[in-house]
Amino acid sequence: MPGTETTRPLSSSIGDYLKAIWTIAGTGSASTKEVSGHLSVAPASVTNMLGRLQEMGLVRYERYRGASLTGRGREEALRLVRRHRLIESFLLGHLGYSWQEVHDEAERLEHAVSDEFTERLAELLGHPAHDPHGDPIPAADGTLEPDDSLPLGEAGVGGRVRISKVSDESTPVLDYLGERGLVPGRLLTVREVRSLDGVVTVEDEGGETHALGEPLARAVFVREEAAG
Amino acid sequence: MPGTETTRPLSSSIGDYLKAIWTIAGTGSASTKEVSGHLSVAPASVTNMLGRLQEMGLVRYERYRGASLTGRGREEALRLVRRHRLIESFLLGHLGYSWQEVHDEAERLEHAVSDEFTERLAELLGHPAHDPHGDPIPAADGTLEPDDSLPLGEAGVGGRVRISKVSDESTPVLDYLGERGLVPGRLLTVREVRSLDGVVTVEDEGGETHALGEPLARAVFVREEAAG
């Protein structure tokens, strides 16, 4: 059966590279330095690995020019993202993990888990479309819903917006927002966007007002609501 | 803090060696060949690794004499066994895995999972004392209930016995027994043990009679019931 070896294991660090490129560049291309920074690996090691990934047909890579994912590379990356997000959902929903604990555990687990496990987990969770951060979970067939959300600061003043996701970079930020109910799904009205310091003032459904500065405002992504 | 580095990561294959020695020899000692067979690793590699494990203080090893676990080695092995059995329980109980699928998945997961995860999983499962095969699950503190079960063939004729566990070596065997309800917890009466071929005849609670030959009889372990 030629062409049937779709699911050979693929060492765990290979997946990390693919995910990194996908995260950094999406469909575009990622530089050695960016990947190096993302994975905390020396640039020289990245160069080396990108060469190998190209030989495997997972990335397109040109010396001094950075790398971008091939179809297969993207597929593989999305498969890992799917695993990661489903596992995070499980850890938060069923095992009582907190935001901060979840990421590392999921990072390790996503490399150990089989497709079988992933799909059964999806089943258990009721095939969620989004993870707890609000990020879309790629479908089992590798499809990913296009993400049309925008940073809170770029929303139109006076508009009604719904929080679509909260970026998972910083734990204190997540905690702060979580405590105030600023989580995916929440409906807000944008009251003011001050261009000097980027502070965004919003009003939530309960009439509470929140003023969000630099790191906070950038962590919140929203979608404009159909009816204002 | 000297002596506080209890939980450093320990590469995954190290754990495999410790578990193998524990499984083969318990508290006694395992030969190079046994370990080699158990892990499907060349004998030379085993020799090499046993030397390293000794340096780490995890096994006692004498050239040409085999290896046995030290206290720390045993602790580590039992921790993995705990993980493995809890994960198996979860896969069977919550994700709908079947006997045959469960083992490999658990084997991979047990190396990726943290203590945190393990304990939260134990919580979710209601702190079970036994896994689905009937094997005791080591406690979080490293304690393991002594196992006083014996192979079905060694039970006294006429006695009432309860199936304590079913060894998880062979899938067809597990399936066969499972289909007939010969699972841990089942109460049986031993009708006959034929010494020529080792066939054991038992009667279950429903009055059904089962004649179990070599591989089957050896997979079933029982405990004698207090009141006959």
Add this chain to the structure above:
DNA sequence: ACAAAAATTTAGGTCTAGCTAATAATGAGT
């Protein structure tokens, strides 16, 4: 008691994924 068989160890090599230091290409600023 000893030779042959079985088990084990040693020696020497591979592959992966990382590292540092030295060298080369790219691109920004004047």
Add this chain to the structure above:
DNA sequence: ACTCATTATTAGCTAGACCTAAATTTTTGT
């Protein structure tokens, strides 16, 4: 257009965990 800082690549090494083939020790059978 040229120089210099930045970014990448090459070269050469390390460590872990494995392998095969050759040498050695232990065990077994007579």
